[in-house]
């Protein structure tokens with residue numbers, strides 16, 4: 001059915017929306033396509049949400065705290081920041097959208113890698129932001145020297161998505177110091193899967209650079225994709241801009257259940273560390289199995305791997321399609337630089353085994 005856009009206002013006609021990885025409603029699929037966590041959220045997060053519901057069934061009648069003070073304080077304490085340096089929103093996608101609206105303009109181009117989160121160009125068109133695309137190096141790494149050009153800002157995921165490759169903290173320091181009058185956004189959706197999170201995360205640079213914004217999400221390492229909570233960490237002056245925008249848009253951003261569940265999840269450090277380590281180990285095992293099947297696997301600091309099958313007769317798209325027929329869904333982009341790769345989410349040991357078995361069968365009969 002084609003859509004009649006006769007009554008659509010001006011700008012909406014020109015937008016090409018982001019396409020999320022599919023959420024199929026088929027049973028018994030091995031879903032390794034959207035980087036969700038294979039483990040459940042912290043039981044304490046679940047209990048905190050149940051406690052909200054149990055509160056004389058009245059809690060949901062009332063609007064939530066518009067500023068999410070408790071959640072912001074918990075996040076501030078966790079990262080050694082003050083509350084004024086923390087902003088929260090409905091998933092980091094919303095936080096990123098606000099960042100585009102607040103800090104980037106049409107007149108000065110925003111720099112971003114050619115291979116990165118495909119939502120950035122969509123936000124750029126939505127918020128009328130000029131972009132300048134910088135190619136990754138041949139090995140898919142980012143060279144900060146390539147970003148030494150006049151710009152209105154820089155945005156990149158670290159580790160990068162969909163490659164999983166981590167950019168060292170010294171490179172981020174370089175970006176921030178070389179563009180003192182532009183906002184540098186480091187999207188740390190997957191940073192918790194770096195072996196040493198503390199030294200890999202740019203949150204530690206926030207007091208040093210007033211132009212640095214770091215975003216994180218509860219969707220990946222905290223197993224709460226369904227709750228929709230994300231955060232930005234930055235100098236208080238930048239956070240004030242995000243709050244100003246939020247309060248001009250939708251002043252109650254995070255619902256009561258999400259505020260309670262997210263805060264409890266941050267406080268459960270033992271569970272978090274256990275599951276973080278488990279995913280890292282599963283990633284190492286999955287990488288070894290894929291290499292054993294002839295794949296080239298990029299070094300990943302995320303909960304997914306970017307892997308090239310190198311098969312003699314099947315191209316990557318065919319491998320992707322045959323996996324799908326076998327009930328295993330991964331992600332493939334038919335784009336020039338990355339069409340030979342599959343992005344595979346690290347699953348449970350059982351899910352990873354099912355993927356490897358499916359690949360073995362596909363290769364054996366090709």
Ligand SMILES: *Cc1c(COP(=O)(O)O)cnc(C)c1O
Pocket residue numbers: 090091092093094117157161187189216217218219225228229230
């Ligand atoms: C998943 C992801 C996000 C968005 O996550 P939310 O669920 O909206 O918090 C942002 N950036 C990257 C690179 C991601 O992979």
